[in-house]
Amino acid sequence: MKSISKILLAIIAIAALTVTISGCTTPTPVPSASPTPAPSISPTAAPAPGKTWDNGNVGAITATAQNPTEVTFSKPVNISYINTYHWNGAKGATPGTISLKSEDGTIYGPWQATGADGQGGVKNAYWVVYPYVTLKAGKYTVIDSDPSTWATNSAGNYIGFAHIKYNETA
Numbered sequence: 551m552k553s554i555s556k557i558l559l560a561i562i563a564i565a566a567l568t569v570t571i572s573g574c575t576t577p578t579p580v581p582s583a584s585p586t587p588a589p590s591i592s593p594t595a596a597p598a599p600g601k602t603w604d605n606g607n608v609g610a611i612t613a614t615a616q617n618p619t620e621v622t623f624s625k626p627v628n629i630s631y632i633n634t635y636h637w638n639g640a641k642g643a644t645p646g647t648i649s650l651k652s653e654d655g656t657i658y659g660p661w662q663a664t665g666a667d668g669q670g671g672v673k674n675a676y677w678v679v680y681p682y683v684t685l686k687a688g689k690y691t692v693i694d695s696d697p698s699t700w701a702t703n704s705a706g707n708y709i710g711f712a713h714i715k716y717n718e719t720a
Contacts, residue, residue, distance in 0.1 A: 600630065602715055603713070604713045604714070605709060607705050612702060615700040618709065619692040623685065625718045627718055632713070633679075633712065634694045634710060635713075636677060637675055640672050643674055643677075646695030648679045658683050660695065
């Protein structure tokens, strides 16, 4: 009976270890090449927990963002994640680059995006970057290298859809 108990305990321990390991299979984001200009890089920035800025909506998508996508941060922030949406008539688009331009004209990036599936499994509908960049408080414009496929709609005032994850800093 002791042998069966030991075997059951070993199976439970292996199962717990498997659950723990399987929960760690998400790749750790790797910062891209140094942006221009070289901002301070924060190793403590992480996609979560933190705050999220998102201007998407559930309306019918059109392409060709016509108005600037702007976000204002009232405090300095560590940006850990940015995505832009490229539905492009259910075709997606080859990932390009994403940058941020401050109101003083400083450009952070460009960062080479990787593609992720969108609604209905559309390949490369999301362009994703992990910039790990610290920005001072202020207004920033998201710059996407392919505005002709950058999703938008009239409900969004024809501003390209973007999603940003960040943490405020002191």
